[in-house]
Amino acid sequence: MKWQNAINDYRLFLKIERGLSKNTIDSYTRDLKKLNLFLDENEIIVSPTKIDGEIVKQFIYEVATKVNPRSQSRIISGLRSFFDYMVFEDYRVTNPTDLLETPKIGRKLPDTLSEEQIDALITAIDLSHPQGERNRTIIETMYSCGLRVGELVTLKISDLFFEEGFIRVLGKGNKERFVPIHETAKKYISIYKNEIRNKIKPKKGFEDTLFLNRRGKGLTRQMVFLIIKDLAEKIDLKKKISPHTLRHSFATHLLKGGADLRAIQQMLGHESITTTEIYVHLDKSFLQEVVAKYHPRK
Structure with a gap:
């Protein structure tokens, strides 16, 4: 079996069997292509069904000189997943990454913004600009x-259930969830949809897409990154932020306000509660408040 054939089959498996998005699949297979390139450059002729742990270890060692422990860990995890698939499909008997040690890394806490910083971002939006109302709605909806x-960029008008107080979200692996929507975001979505978006003629295929660019097509992920980056520069924010920062801030502020961790897990669409638990580490005072409020020993 050739490497490219194996990688193509694996991509198909990730798409059909696991329902992963193209971006996630690209991430899973990027390091496999690096391994294939490493073999070619070192004139190591071995198929994915025959490669052993020593060769994989050589590859990891070479990569380790160029990346940090967190990236090393991600690469090992990605390779392990691929060879687990090979074993599952009976192409191999063993996984050559089983004996590889994953570098010890600390848990990286996500960046967040304060409520004042989020207000400052929104205030910095130029509402006289044709896209100003849309951009304010984007920030409010994400937060x-x-x-x-x-x-966000795939959100549909048909996903808005304002009477019920929810929006329908299509998350990772095409998993659907319903998320409560705040009255403020609901107000700005209605203004944008009824007063701004209805003046744009959607291109074919984007008739139901909520957020449109000037040409009537859906926004790209990169465009949302740029919108937030520009706003951060406007308020002279001394930290690097992204759309995900608003998601982290949403969860952190809910937790700090006393929201249940399981409820936050459902709203974020996390499969495991352990993923959501990272937000507990952002504000230790929350734990102290919980003990003080709920422990029977007053």
Whole structure:
């Protein structure tokens, strides 16, 4: 079996069996292509069904000189997933990454913004600009609902259930969830949809897409990144932020306000509660307040 054939089959598996997005699939297979390139450059002729742990270890060692421990860990995890697939499909008997040690890394806490910083971002939006109202609605929606950027740009008008107080979100792996929407975000979505968007003629295929660019097409992920980056520069924010920062801020502020961790997990669309638990580490005072409020030993 050739490497390219194996990688193509693996991509198909990730798409059909696991329902992953193209961006996630690209991330999973990027390091496999690097491994294939490493083999070619070192004139190592071995197929994905025959490669052993020593060769994989050589590749990891070479990569380790160029990246940090967190990236090393991600690469090992990606390779392990690929060879697990090879074993599952009976192409191999063993996984050559089983004996590889993953570098010890600390848990990286996500960047967040304060409520004042989020207000400053929104205030910095030029509402006299043709896209100003749309951009304000984007920030409010991401912060109100904790959306991933991919979930925001694919949000449909038919996903808005304002009477019920929810929006429908298509998350990772095409998993659907319903997220409560704050009255402020609901107000700005209505203004944008009824007063701004209705003056734009959507291109074919984008008739139901909520957020449109000037040409009537859906926004790209990169465009949302640029919108937030420009606003951060306007308020002279001394930290690097992204759309995901608004999602982290949403979860952190809810937790700090006393929201239940399980409820936050559902709203964020996390499969595991352990992913959501990272927000507990951002504000230790929250834990102290919980003990003081709920422990029977007053």
